[in-house]
Each structure stands twice: as structure tokens, then as C-alpha cells.
Amino acid sequence: MLDQLSGGRVEMGIGRGSLPTELSYFGIGADAVPERYLEASKILTEAMRGGTLCYQGHHFQLDNVPLTLRPHQRPHPPIWIATNRPESARWAASNGANIACVGPASFVRKITEAYRAEGGLNTGMDGQPPFLGLLRMIVVGQSENHAYSLAAPAFERWLENFKFLYHRNAIPVPPNLPPTFEAAIESELCVVGTAASVRQALFDQLEEAGANYLLCQVAFGDLPFDISLLAAMTIKSELMDRTA
Numbered sequence: 375m376l377d378q379l380s381g382g383r384v385e386m387g388i389g390r391g392s393l394p395t396e397l398s399y400f401g402i403g404a405d406a407v408p409e410r411y412l413e414a415s416k417i418l419t420e421a422m423r424g425g426t427l428c429y430q431g432h433h434f435q436l437d438n439v440p441l442t443l444r445p446h447q448r449p450h451p452p453i454w455i456a457t458n459r460p461e462s463a464r465w466a467a468s469n470g471a472n473i474a475c476v477g478p479a480s481f482v483r484k485i486t487e488a489y490r491a492e493g494g495l496n497t498g499m500d501g502q503p504p505f506l507g508l509l510r511m512i513v514v515g516q517s518e519n520h521a522y523s524l525a526a527p528a529f530e531r532w533l534e535n536f537k538f539l540y541h542r543n544a545i546p547v548p549p550n551l552p553p554t555f556e557a558a559i560e561s562e563l564c565v566v567g568t569a570a571s572v573r574q575a576l577f578d579q580l581e582e583a584g585a586n587y588l589l590c591q592v593a594f595g596d597l598p599f600d601i602s603l604l605a606a607m608t609i610k611s612e613l614m615d616r617t618a
Contacts, residue, residue, distance in 0.1 A: 375443060382446035387474065388415060389456035395543045409433060412465065419469060422450035458550070460488035467492035472505040474589055477550065478562050479582035482508060486584035505587035508580055512590045513566045513597070514605045525566040526555045528595030569608045
């Protein structure tokens with residue numbers, strides 16, 4: 375319905391999650407998640423094609439479900455898979471989905487290589503190659519020190535909120551979560567600096583990761599709106615200059 379209302383502008387992202395407590399709310403054990411996620415993804419993809427839906431799996435059974443409203447985009451809106459696992463990247467490639475990856479560029483390279491090995495760049499919608507996206511948190515300042523002074527407290531605020539449910543339920547946080555702002559810089563989750571230094575870092579990381587798309591998070595923690603807007607406008611300007 376949203377794809378119809380927006381005239382075909384919906385893009386849908388799916389991921390299997392990482393917090394065991396959230397799974398327990400639905401009575402699902404962590405061991406069952408991989409298979410359930412794959413089955414649910416298959417069902418969702420088929421459902422968006424419209425018509426009558428039938429599916430017989432280990433976790434889900436659907437019998438002649440009528441689907442009268444099809445999406446505006448055919449066969450369905452673009453799909454994004456958030457993943458840091460080669461097996462998920464291979465599934466995304468075989469289904470023509472885009473991927474969104476987080477982590478050091480050298481690590482992400484393993485994910486994009488798994489995608490390419492599955493022949494994923496030949497299976498995109500409308501004959502266009504899918505996107506292999508690299509997620510980064512971006513802050514642009516008037517100087518390196520200015521950018522760091524803005525980004526550090528904002529990241530700490532974001533990190534505190536991210537860990538809320540983990541701490542509330544006495545669950546260890548994910549091992550790949552940077553524990554400090556300095557660690558976030560080192561792991562390349564955050565790219566912070568002047569417009570020129572951020573631009574160079576992003577293009578270097580894209581090349582090393584084997585990615586072809588940037589997913590830039592310019593608003594996080596308690597960053598002021600004007601700083602987020604500056605980062606967005608800077609990235610747009612720098613990318614247009616690069617591709618011109």
C-alpha cells in the first residue's frame with residue numbers, strides 16, 4: 375500500500391536482528407533464527423509479487439493466501455539486506471537484493487566478495503546492478519578538532535541508547551560494537567573530519583571494501599541539526615564532484 379501511495383518510492387530493508395531478549399518476547403530461541411529468517415524472507419519476497427501465496431516450510435505454512443494489492447514497482451520494491459555474514463550476502467545475491475554492511479573495510483570485503491561470487495551483480499532489478507552498501511556515521515566540521523569535538527559526545531550518547539536493553543537485561547553487548555568513540559574511529563564506523571578528509575576516507579574505504587554505495591548516517595546521538603545538515607550537503611557536493 376505504501377508503495378502505491380508513494381508512486382513507487384518504497385525501498386525495504388530487512389535484517390534478522392541480534393538481541394536475544396527481543397526474540398524471547400515472541401518465544402523464539404536464538405538457534406531457530408537463521409532458518410526462520412530465511413523462510414520469512416522468501417515469503418515476503420513472494421508475497422510482494424501478488425496473486426495467491428502458498429508456502430510450506432519448516433517454520434511457516436501458508437495455504438492459498440489471496441493478495442489482491444500488488445506494489446507499484448514490479449516485481450517488487452528494492453530490497454536491502456543488512457548483513458555482516460557471507461551466507462546472508464549470498465542469499466541476497468541470489469535474490470537480487472542490495473546489501474548494507476558495517477565494519478572495517480577489510481572485513482566488509484569478505485561480504486562483498488561472497489556476494490560477487492554468487493553472481494549477484496548480474497541479478498539486479500530492472501537490469502541494474504544491485505548496491506553493495508557501506509554504512510558510516512559521518513560528522514564534518516570546520517577543522518579536524520572541531521569535528522571531533524562534535525562527534526565524540528554525540529557518539530557516546532548514541533552508544534548509551536544503543537546499549538540500553540543490553541544493560542537492562544544483563545546481556546553482553548555485541549563484540550563488534552565499538553566501546554568508545556576512539557574505537558569507533560579505529561573500526562571505521564565513524565568518519566570524522568573536514569570535508570576534504572572525510573571525502574578521501576570514504577572513497578578509500580569504498581574501494582577497499584569492494585562496495586559501490588554509501589549509506590551515510592549524519593544524525594545520531596545529540597548532534598545539532600545544522601551539523602547533520604552540513605554533513606549531508608557536504609557529502610552530496612563531494613560525491614557530485616567526484617562523479618562529474
